[in-house]
Amino acid sequence: xxxxxxxxxxxxxxxxxxxxxxxxxxxxxxxxxxxxxxxxxxxxxxxxxxxxxxxxxxxxxxxxxxxxxxxxxxxxxxxxxxxxxxxxxxxxxxxxxxxxxxxxxx
Amino acid sequence: xxxxxxxxxxxxxxxxxxxxxxxxxxxxxxxxxxxxxxxxxxxxxxxxxxxxxxxxxxxxxxxxxxxxxxxxxxxxxxxxxxxxxxxxxxxxxxxxxxxxxxxxxx
DNA sequence: GCTATTTGCAACCTTTTGGTTGCCTATTGC
DNA sequence: GCAATAGGCAACCAAAAGGTTGCAAATAGC
Numbered sequence: 001x002x003x004x005x006x007x008x009x010x011x012x013x014x015x016x017x018x019x020x021x022x023x024x025x026x027x028x029x030x031x032x033x034x035x036x037x038x039x040x041x042x043x044x045x046x047x048x049x050x051x052x053x054x055x056x057x058x059x060x061x062x063x064x065x066x067x068x069x070x071x072x073x074x075x076x077x078x079x080x081x082x083x084x085x086x087x088x089x090x091x092x093x094x095x096x097x098x099x100x101x102x103x104x105x106x
Numbered sequence: 107x108x109x110x111x112x113x114x115x116x117x118x119x120x121x122x123x124x125x126x127x128x129x130x131x132x133x134x135x136x137x138x139x140x141x142x143x144x145x146x147x148x149x150x151x152x153x154x155x156x157x158x159x160x161x162x163x164x165x166x167x168x169x170x171x172x173x174x175x176x177x178x179x180x181x182x183x184x185x186x187x188x189x190x191x192x193x194x195x196x197x198x199x200x201x202x203x204x205x206x207x208x209x210x211x212x
Numbered sequence: 213g214c215t216a217t218t219t220g221c222a223a224c225c226t227t228t229t230g231g232t233t234g235c236c237t238a239t240t241g242c
Numbered sequence: 243g244c245a246a247t248a249g250g251c252a253a254c255c256a257a258a259a260g261g262t263t264g265c266a267a268a269t270a271g272c
Contacts, residue, residue, distance in 0.1 A: 016113070023191060029249095031247090041249080043230070047230085061249095063240075065247095072192035082122075083185045083189070146263085169268090169269060170270070171217095
C-alpha cells in the first residue's frame with residue numbers, strides 16, 4: 001500500500017467523485033457508478049482500477065456484476081501519518097506571514 | 107483555494123518532499139530547496155509554483171533571495187472537510203471484506 | 213563599475229494521463 | 243439456444259505533466 005499511489009489516486013476529481021459516490025452508496029456496480037458521469041464506461045473502469053491499486057476500494061464479483069466497496073483505511077493512514085506532521089506548523093507560517101504583512105522585509 | 111489544486115499539488119512525490127523539507131526548516135531559499143534533489147533549479151521552481159498556487163506555501167522576497175514558508179492550512183482543510191467524511195465508513199467496508207473472506211460470493 | 217550569485221522566463225521535448233472507439237467474453241433470462 | 247446485459251481488453255489519441263536547455267534580469271559584494 002504505497003502512499004504515493006494513494007496520493008496520485010486522490011489527485012483526479014473524477015476519482016474523488018467516485019469515492020464520494022461509493023460513500024453515499026456502497027457496493028455499487030460499474031454501471032451504477034457510470035451514471036452521473038459524462039465519460040464512458042471504459043474510462044470509469046480505468047479510474048476504478050487506479051483506486052483499487054491504491055487500495056482505496058475493494059471489489060467483489062457476483063455473477064456478471066462487479067460490486068465496489070470503499071476502503072477508507074489508506075485515507076486515514078494519510079491523515080494520521082502525513083497530514084498530522086503539519087498540524088503543529090501554522091505558528092511559524094503565521095509569524096512569517098506577520099513579517100510579510102508588517103513589511104519587515106525588502 | 108480550490109481543493110482540487112491542493113490534491114493535485116500533493117500528488118507528486120517531489121512536491122511532498124519539498125513540503126517535508128520546508129517542514130524541517132522553514133523559510134528556505136530556492137537554492138537551499140534545490141539541494142538534495144536530482145533535478146534542475148528550474149524544475150524545482152515549477153514545483154514551488156504549483157505548491158504556491160495551491161496555497162500550500164507562501165513566499166517572501168528579500169533582496170535577490172526568495173524565501174519559502176509552509177502553509178499547512180489547506181492540508182488541515184482537506185483533513186477536516188474531506189478525509190473526515192470517510193472516518194465512519196470502515197464498518198461497512200469491513201463487513202464487505204468479511205463477506206469476501208467468508209467466500210459468500212462466487 | 214564589474215563580476216558572481218540568485219532568480220525569472222520561454223521554448224522545447226518526452227512521458228504519463230485521461231479519454232475514446234472497437235471488439236471480445238461471460239453471464240442472465242426467456 | 244439466443245438475445246440482452248455486464249464487464250474486460252487493447253489500440254489509439256490528445257492534452258497535460260515533468261523535466262531540460264538557454265538566456266535575461268536583478269541584486270550583492272568587491
